[in-house]
Amino acid sequence: MPKITIAQNILAANDTIAQDIQQLLTSREIRTINLMSSPGAGKTTLLERTIELLRGKLDIGVIEGDIETGTDAERIEAAGAETVQINTRGACHLEAHMIRDALAEINLAKIRLLFVENIGNLVCPASWKLGEDIRIVMASTTEGDEKPAKYPQMFAVSQVMIVNKIDLLPYVDYEIEKVRKQALEINPNLRIFEVSCRTGEGLDAWCEWLIAFAYGKTYERLVVSE
């Protein structure tokens, strides 16, 4: 029986679209972040606070991924950013073609930094490139403190980790030192921010870093690893 070599990455079709997206955005001098976490870690709240704090300093656009509803996009729009909502109708992750379609609805001339808020899920989004420059994984103190060890791929493919809800540390059994250690064992180059989107603690350092990232100063050190 004849055999033929295929030698093709299974997600090649997705990766090709992702590359096109990255080229388009880079040519427009837009930096792109794929923001991932489990449901409820605070991705949308982080974006709301970030947009408020950087108003007038950095023009931000957001592609909001959710399985259903447009409520997150409404929150982001109210905070004052260019926003497009994607509803995956059941799919557990965003794919590059969804981003390509969403970009057609964003005025790229108006933005310098684009966030793609992925579906709340610490498993599937790790496998799909979306044309981002970097990936950020978010954890929060109301989840268990073994997330990096339990979902290592997500922490391995990210360049930045944000731990949210640190204002609740006195009330929850969350050993933040353990989380830091686990995450750095999986990914020694991970940049870590510890914040509370509720009190604002830690957000100044995050925003400062974000401005440097958007204007290219920290970009070279943070190329997405294959």
Place this chain on the structure above:
Amino acid sequence: MHELAIAQSIVEAVEDKAAECNAARVKGVRLQIGEASGVVTDSLTFCFEMLASLDPILEGAQLFIDTLPHRAYCRHCASEFRIKNFVAQCPACKEWTNEIVSGTEMQVVEMEFE
């Protein structure tokens, strides 16, 4: 649950190749899946068989999966080692500076057809 989307991508890649080769039936498909790729191979096989059963060219096709270990090359002591649970520390010199050698693959390698 993303194994269904991955199986769909495999079926599409194989269908393209089958059309290119004028294949009447695809009998087997070989994959390389790295152990750190996040793919659950049992689920992937289940999803592939389900999709193949709905496709006249792929019906009954068998999926063969070669699993590749998660390995790294240590830049500090130049040894190669197996990464366990994603913890990328060199067991020989205890350093953390290394390059991934294998384990993240998701490849369609070849197909058998008639």
